[in-house]
Amino acid sequence: MPLRAKVATSVSRTAAALSRAAGRGDGSVIGGWIGLKIDPDLLKNLAAGRAIALVSGTNGKTTTTRFTAAALGVLGPVATNSFGANMPTGHTSALAKAGATPFAVLEVDEHYLARVIDETTPRVVALLNLSRDQLDRAKEVAMMAQMWRTALAAHPDVHVVANADDPMVVWAAVNTAHVVWFSAGQRWHDDSFVCPECGSPIERADGDWRCTGCPLRRPQAQWTVEDDGVIDPRGDWHLVKLQLPGHVNLGNAATALAVAAEFGVRPIEAVPRLAGVASVAGRYAQVERDGRNIRLLLAKNPASWLEAFDMAEVAPTLLSINARDPDGFDTSWLYDVDFSPLRGRQVLITGDRAYDLAVRLEVNDVAFRHVHTFDEAVRASPPGRLEVIANYTAFQDIRAELDRVN
Ligand SMILES: [Zn+2]
Secondary structure, eight states, rough: OOOHHHHHHHHEEEHHHHHHHHHHHTTTHHHHHHHHHHHHHHHHHTTTOEEEEEEESSSSSSHHHHHHHHTTTTTTTEEEOTTTTHHHHHHHHEEEEOOOOEEEEEEEEEGHHHHHHHHHSSSSEEEEEOOOOTTTTTHHHHHHHHHHHHHHHHHHTSSSETTTHHHHHHHHHOSSSEEEEEEESSSSSSSBOOOTOOOOOOEEEETTEEESSSSSSSOOEEEETTTTTOOOOOOOEEEOOSSSSSSHHHHHHHHHHHHHHHHOOOOOHHHHHHHTTOBTBBTEEEEETTTTTEEEEEEEEEHHHHHHHHHHSSOOOOEEEEOOOGSSSSGGGGGGGGGGGGGTSEEEESSTTTHHHHHHHHTTTTTOOEEEEHHHHHHSSSSEEEEEEEHHHHHHHHHTTTSOOO
């Protein structure tokens, strides 16, 4: 590396360590920020010589990144931004901290994908899904798909691993030279009702979809989920036992296996490593308190709330909603979520915007009780499982109550 990059790396690491020591999070944002101030090409310099996979999409990227890093671990040390700092500052910091690893798996915020592809020259880019998120600031979904499509067109050598079930993702990736399709399902259809190519309605049946006005249609997937396993491109079925719940995580596992295969890792080697992932930065973590088994589920936009309802057991459920900066200030997305699956369960609500949630639940005819603190929620629920579904900062608040469980 150039001398300037070496100095920047060292300063970046020190700043991150000082920030951690001061109890200000994991320090990856500040560390990366300082490093990039000293050497604006630092990310490019740190990426050079590594085989890199990028993982992007609206939902599931932190978990899929964790799975992919675990799978690539078969080959050797892997650098990764495991704390979800998914912008270039976080990537810079993760690579600086890891030292010289042959591999890196980086979770990338959808908006930054083009820039991070430019700077890291990845071998593989995984595209998970696109749906509405943070209404007050995120790009409209079709616009994001266009940004991805343009970014991939500028890098024809990149191998793309993409979700065949999401028309927006397919449209973004369909013209790339090297693409492998996986099928991870798509529960949320409201952001891909019309074709991004021609604007005609998209027709869906039995997991298949096609545009009614142009040739865009679901490509044949080489990696698919079947029962509790994954079928690889040769047609072999692999049992995938995970600690993480839900069909959505089986899809994330299939994606990780597909990405790892692009690096030469066989599913038979990778699958046992996926089972080792018990929680991801507190998500899916289970904590025992006062006879309650509390499980934490993060849900931050309509598509991920649908997935959370699918994952949650029929048990007392605490919902918490905030609308602080990282959450987005606009909570009107609550009206995009169908809360009726919660009918008949004991529902507790809390968070800064509990009243927004209360109105929404009333409209959906779901009975609930408002609690002011997490402790009150625990006391109000009977012994046994308590499911907690919370959006971003609400989740972090509850995680803090549980001693920052990982
Ligand atoms: Zn069309």
